[in-house]
Amino acid sequence: MATTARAPGAVLDRxxxxxxxxxxxxxxxxxxxxxxxxxxxxxxxxxxxxxRSPDRVLDLGGGPGLLAERMVRRWTDATIALMDIxxxxxxxxxxxxxxxxxxxEGDLSTPGWxxxxxxxxxxxxxxxxxxxxxxxxxxxxxxxxxxxxxxGGLLIVAxxxxxxxxxxxxxxxxxxxxxxxxxxxxxxxxxGIADLQVLRPLLAQRAAIFENRPxxxxxxxxxxxxxxxxxxxxxxxxxxxxxxxxxxxxxxx
Ligand SMILES: C[S@@+](CC[C@H](N)C(=O)[O-])C[C@H]1O[C@@H](n2cnc3c(N)ncnc32)[C@H](O)[C@@H]1O
Numbered sequence: 001m002a003t004t005a006r007a008p009g010a011v012l013d014r015x016x017x018x019x020x021x022x023x024x025x026x027x028x029x030x031x032x033x034x035x036x037x038x039x040x041x042x043x044x045x046x047x048x049x050x051x052r053s054p055d056r057v058l059d060l061g062g063g064p065g066l067l068a069e070r071m072v073r074r075w076t077d078a079t080i081a082l083m084d085i086x087x088x089x090x091x092x093x094x095x096x097x098x099x100x101x102x103x104x105e106g107d108l109s110t111p112g113w114x115x116x117x118x119x120x121x122x123x124x125x126x127x128x129x130x131x132x133x134x135x136x137x138x139x140x141x142x143x144x145x146x147x148x149x150x151x152g153g154l155l156i157v158a159x160x161x162x163x164x165x166x167x168x169x170x171x172x173x174x175x176x177x178x179x180x181x182x183x184x185x186x187x188x189x190x191x192g193i194a195d196l197q198v199l200r201p202l203l204a205q206r207a208a209i210f211e212n213r214p215x216x217x218x219x220x221x222x223x224x225x226x227x228x229x230x231x232x233x234x235x236x237x238x239x240x241x242x243x244x245x246x247x248x249x250x251x252x253x
Contacts, residue, residue: 003013010095011198017095021064024092027096027189028066029096030182031143032128032158040065041241043074043155045250046123049154054078054122058148061085063128065093065120083108083117085209088193089204109213110135111144127158134216138225142232142251149253155234158241158248176244198228225249 004028006013012020029035045055059068062082066250072080078199084090093103106113108129124145130138158191194203226237237251 003093005098006095006195010098011091012095012196014096014098016196017064017092020170021092021096024064025066025188027182027185028128030177031179032246033177036074038158038241038243038246038248041105042125042158043071045240046154049250049252050122050152052060054154055111055122056150057081057123057125058083058117058121058124060106060117060145061111061132062093062103062125062127063089065097065101065103067125067127069097072097075201077136078115081117083113087209088199091199091202096194108141108144109133111140114144114147119148121148123152123156123160124148124152124153125156130157130159131218132215133218134211135218137216138218138220139228140157141230142186142228142234146233146253151253154238154253155229155253156226156248157227157229157251158246160220160245161225161239161242161247161249162219162222162245163221181183190194219245222247222249226251 013153032038055078056080057075057080059071060080062068062084063086065082068080068082071078081104082093083106085105087105087106090103090105093101097103100161102118106116112241130141133141149155193199222239226249228236228251234251234253237249239247240250241248
């Protein structure tokens, strides 16, 4: 695939989008220890629960589409979509993935996103995104996510979920990420991409979207998330991966 190719309607050419996504991946690894092991576990659990690879997958708050890309490479017959509120990150996803993944605009804080995404998904993932929403919206999110899933479909939520029990061995054996360093890398990434002339209109849209909605920074233990999932009608729900303060919850619709 030519690196200078541009998907129809894409703002960035592929080489630009790929470069910015690579540095985004480094920034995210600064926040989430062992992100690759989280993603690998998530995929293996999705395959184990279903007994085969999923056919329809939706990554919510999918940003520039790194997880979506890994899933499309792993499950080559699956239809993969991502949804995000941020027009700049959607432009990176569209620029790099050249139509392999459907990149949808949607706001998880309002129920309308479900109609936009459609239903019948076998797997819905949401990684490092729910902490943007306040608790009432996170509860509502579980309800909305269940409506998106096919019966027996799997929701995986990965985020900061401070441990109320024994620390995980993986967390104990690995140094906690330096969150101040990760925050600085995040700020530098955004200030770097702000210099891209071609993204100016999308950066202005992004600024308007986030102006009155700073991230809620809501964190709750895994047990809180499991209870919210069950209240929303999910059957089984439990922690499938943990490293330090980061964990992933799986819930079956
Ligand atoms: C820390 S980033 C994680 C992105 C991606 N999951 C990853 O791991 O690379 C959080 C993502 O949540 C998205 N987001 C925040 N609030 C949102 C909302 N209300 N609706 C949809 N996406 C949202 C942001 O735009 C951003 O892409």
